[in-house]
Amino acid sequence: MGEGLPAELRSWLVRAGFPDDLVLTAMHRGLGSTAMWSFQPTPEAPALVVRMFGVDAGAAAEREYLAMDAAARYGVPVPSIFACGLVERRPVLVTTFIPGEPVTQALQAHPERAQALGVAMGEALGRLHEVAAPAGLTETIDAWIDRGGPALTNVRQMLKNVPGQDRLIHLDYHPDNVLVRDGRVSGIIDWENTMAGPPHMDLARTQAILRAAVLGNLVPPQAHDALARFERGLVAGHAQVIGDDPSPGLSAVWGLGMTVEDLTSQAAKSGGVISQALVDRLADERDALLRTLATDDSLDRASRG
Template identity: 35%
Template sequence: MTQSELAPLDILHTLGINGTPIVTPVLGGFDMAMWKVEHEGKTSALRVFRAGAHEDCEHEREVMDAARAAGLPVPEVQRAGVWQDRPALLITWLAGRPLEDELRARPWRLWSLGVTFGRMQARIHAIPAPALLRQQPDAWITWQCEGEQILQDRLRHLYSDQMALLHLDYHLRNVLTDGKHITGIVDWTNALAGDPRADAARTISILRFDPLARKPLLVRLGLRIFEQAWRAGYQHERGHLKDMSLFYAWAGTVIQRNLAPRYKHIPNELAPARRWTNKWKARTGCERFSALTIDKLP
């Protein structure tokens, strides 16, 4: 969905915002557009969903309400409405900038912010999923895993029946910071109920393989340090992550499905993610690989 096909001022008027607010486009997503809105001394964010996506909008609204009620730095929904069959939310604008930008400017904060990043994700997992998400307890297992029946069956067997809140897109661009603390967690579109280990594995896969563009050595080393700091912070709050192999296989499968459209003309770029996924599948018996061909796991 492109922002050029939408009329943000008309959408704001539909939501009851009159006058002449200042609207600035913000990078959105495939199925969502977003603007920064400045009006009467206040700053908000306008999120507009694709036509007919009423369930998606209600899903995100309920998840943000639950996370905010639990004390997390999550946007507050100020107004909601529909413009030309497109659901829209006006939410509070959170202070800070993405962790990715902060670490690029101040790389010496890799460890401290990594620990904080991990502790915050552990806080998310301490929240019981809202009722809307609990209605589909297996949704995270089947998400982006069509045709992976063996993997799905093994996850159901291992699944601990936890109904924790999972963000499922918790990464450096969706977490905001003031340089010391986390000031915001955004983009709850993928959130589901399930086993926290799935969300942790998903974060690891994103840190390692998205984006797939070849990174300089120092950046790769920095991300590995950040990953270790994330583990330390997470484990401080919730203890060690155990029996992760199946969850890594699941997360690798998901990220390949996520990235495939972006790299359909250069599929070889997916090779690192594919190798990582296949190693974990082989270790868990979800793929038939000779142990002699498996490289040492990271």
């Protein structure tokens, strides 16, 4: 049956044309409400993945569908969509299974390759940012600004002036959501946060996630050096494709802002890995950067366009 598989989902899969004796294997799930299982329709067929989103998460599923379709058309390695539907108010996507291992596992197994893995991940992110966001993700072009939270109100005009706001961005691009095979990125998964926005904000969001992993003791101290080399490679690889960030301080404060907003709800969950102390430390770093931006004359001029 597959551990934790809702009976309604199995019935939906059968109605969608899959065999009723499917063996589904639960896959790793992140901090969100999406559950995943892998399965093989027949012994000869390639493996597929079924993703079940949270209740009434139709907008997130639609964003994911649109983003993966647009990315695939430009050669970005993403899962192909096999089927979609709705089960008990929960959207469902069936996609191809992408071979490879998460970058997290590759870093643990080969820390000496940390910088090369970072470069590969940065280049892949840069290629994604060459793709324009599809219709359906661009209805409110500055919606990405709101993801930084109300603490960024005083730099909102600066953010409005950031170039490239029509690009396709992922916003959850971290080592658990990127797969590698033979040293190359083989797949980018988990597109639930995707929208239109500037490339360097997406990169800064990744850096903020890495920072949260360190501050939250989610990475052992002996791995900090490898993670720092990975991050340097990530930034360099992205710059090779997109160019250097013209306003790194502004990007950093937005990346931290989004991550604070994102993790605040996780910290409220009992027994979770995200603590309020971690959220507070990230907020302190965000606020320190905001104070720096407030005294930077060049950024003040940029805010006036």
